Amino acid sequence: MKPTIALVGRPNVGKSTLFNRLTKTRDALVADQPGLTRDRHYGHGKVGGKPYFVVDTGGFEPVVDEGIMMEMARQTLQAVDEADAIVFIVDGRVGITPQDKLIAQRLRQTERPVWVAVNKVEGMNRGVVTADFFELGLGDPVAISASHGEGVRELIGEVLDGFQVDTDDTEADHPKFAVIGRPNVGKSTLVNAVLGEERVIAFDQPGTTRDSVYIDFERNASHYTIIDTAGVRRRGKVNETIEKFSVIKTMQAVEDANVAVLVLDATQEVSDQDARLASFVLETGRALVVAVNKWEAASAEQRDRIKREISRKLAFLEFARFHYISALAGQGVGDLFKSIDAAYAAAMVKLPTPKLTRALQLAIERQQPPLSGRIRPKLRYAHQGGMNPPVIVIHGNALEQVPDSYWRYLEHCFIKTFKLQGTPLRVQYKRSD
Numbered sequence: 001m002k003p004t005i006a007l008v009g010r011p012n013v014g015k016s017t018l019f020n021r022l023t024k025t026r027d028a029l030v031a032d033q034p035g036l037t038r039d040r041h042y043g044h045g046k047v048g049g050k051p052y053f054v055v056d057t058g059g060f061e062p063v064v065d066e067g068i069m070m071e072m073a074r075q076t077l078q079a080v081d082e083a084d085a086i087v088f089i090v091d092g093r094v095g096i097t098p099q100d101k102l103i104a105q106r107l108r109q110t111e112r113p114v115w116v117a118v119n120k121v122e123g124m125n126r127g128v129v130t131a132d133f134f135e136l137g138l139g140d141p142v143a144i145s146a147s148h149g150e151g152v153r154e155l156i157g158e159v160l161d162g163f164q165v166d167t168d169d170t171e172a173d174h175p176k177f178a179v180i181g182r183p184n185v186g187k188s189t190l191v192n193a194v195l196g197e198e199r200v201i202a203f204d205q206p207g208t209t210r211d212s213v214y215i216d217f218e219r220n221a222s223h224y225t226i227i228d229t230a231g232v233r234r235r236g237k238v239n240e241t242i243e244k245f246s247v248i249k250t251m252q253a254v255e256d257a258n259v260a261v262l263v264l265d266a267t268q269e270v271s272d273q274d275a276r277l278a279s280f281v282l283e284t285g286r287a288l289v290v291a292v293n294k295w296e297a298a299s300a301e302q303r304d305r306i307k308r309e310i311s312r313k314l315a316f317l318e319f320a321r322f323h324y325i326s327a328l329a330g331q332g333v334g335d336l337f338k339s340i341d342a343a344y345a346a347a348m349v350k351l352p353t354p355k356l357t358r359a360l361q362l363a364i365e366r367q368q369p370p371l372s373g374r375i376r377p378k379l380r381y382a383h384q385g386g387m388n389p390p391v392i393v394i395h396g397n398a399l400e401q402v403p404d405s406y407w408r409y410l411e412h413c414f415i416k417t418f419k420l421q422g423t424p425l426r427v428q429y430k431r432s433d
């Protein structure tokens with residue numbers, strides 16, 4: 001699994017600067033999707049080939065009340081508890097402040113590993129500035145400059161050293177799907193509809209608060225794993241509502257799945273949180289099926305509204321299939337499985353180079369890449385560069401001159417030719433000089 005690193009610290013120490021540096025988008029085509037919601041607080045990146053999630057706990061502001069009480073934003077505390085490691089950022093130019101001490105006090109209670117990052121130290125004597133911060137009682141402070149990128153890779157490299165990071169374990173030989181969505185959209189009801197109550201309990205799994213529940217099951221003689229992020233049945237019925245919605249848990253589940261099932265509530269508007277979860281799935285490249293739930297309870301106006309909002313706010317999910325279901329009545333669940341199967345097959349597709357190259361040639365015959373000045377970019381052949389999501393790598397000359405619109409055209413051709421519905425597809429290029 002990818003470790004999750006939470007960035008904490010009082011305002012203005014450089015959390016968002018560090019966050020931006022740690023989550024530089026590598027995939028321009030994805031970044032350009034119209035309508036894509038960029039969540040400033042959750043992202044992912046890689047250092048030395050090791051992937052991680054990073055959470056900017058922007059809202060983290062300890063409040064000093066009557067001199068002693070400290071209250072942290074609930075979300076921040078949740079992030080601290082759910083993260084695998086904490087980077088506590090302090091300002092090397094300002095020195096220790098009372099707020100830093102309060103935060104340190106809370107962080108000393110966590111069982112997670114904590115690193116103190118002394119930021120803004122470009123051009124300063126590192127030994128001298130960091131020495132001040134030993135006093136926080138959280139081990140050896142590390143000097144960084146988030147804005148100049150100094151010491152950042154080393155710091156994150158050190159953080160990640162403590163974890164066994166496996167690069168990719170999504171390549172299960174069967175669909176492994178995560179049921180995700182904001183609270184109350186009907187995730188647990190859907191999981192129950194899929195599995196039936198008793199069998200879920202039989203697969204009860206202990207875990208920390210963060211863990212989703214993994215359940216293996218068979219349906220029509222096919223093997224599936226469902227990742228239940230609602231996880232309400234963990235302790236049987238007594239504590240059914242104990243589980244809280246957690247973005248970190250959802251991110252981990254999506255990452256670990258090969259198909260995400262995003263549940264929306266037809267009786268509600270498409271919220272920012274829905275769009276954010278959808279964006280996140282797209283960024284990870286996971287196959288996706290959308291279940292618009294509570295359809296039987298939605299009025300005609302509500303049905304119109306959600307369809308309108310889906311085409312406006314979730315336009316970037318055009319690759320996914322949408323289902324209008326009622327988890328409560330068990331309606332539409334069978335069809336949902338057809339799409340899960342199809343999305344899984346598309347995500348895991350194996351495309352031999354000759355077939356891909358043939359599809360590329362046909363696409364070019366129908367429409368040539370536009371001239372760039374007097375140069376016509378030459379697309380020679382294509383090979384598959386990865387799975388889940390499928391990556392198609394085009395080889396040729398002057399490919400950097402090919403406009404995005406043409407790459408999108410090719411993407412659509414490949415989707416059609418190979419029936420890749422349900423998964424994002426990445427088309428990249430390589431120069432063959």
Ligand code: GDP
Nearest residue numbers: 011012013014015016017119120145146147148
């Ligand atoms: P946040 O409130 O903790 O998210 O802090 P920001 O990332 O918004 O940064 C606060 C201010 O510190 C901004 O003006 C940044 O440009 C500045 N800053 C961040 N990192 C560095 C750094 O490494 N060196 C210097 N000199 N300034 C920095």
Ligand code: GDP
Nearest residue numbers: 183184185186187188189230294297326327328
């Ligand atoms: P979760 O928080 O996403 O796991 O949502 P739950 O499965 O706990 O459902 C939240 C509420 O919505 C419960 O009261 C469910 O009975 C109700 N609910 C779930 N699915 C449906 C549905 O298809 N139709 C209707 N009318 N209500 C539903």
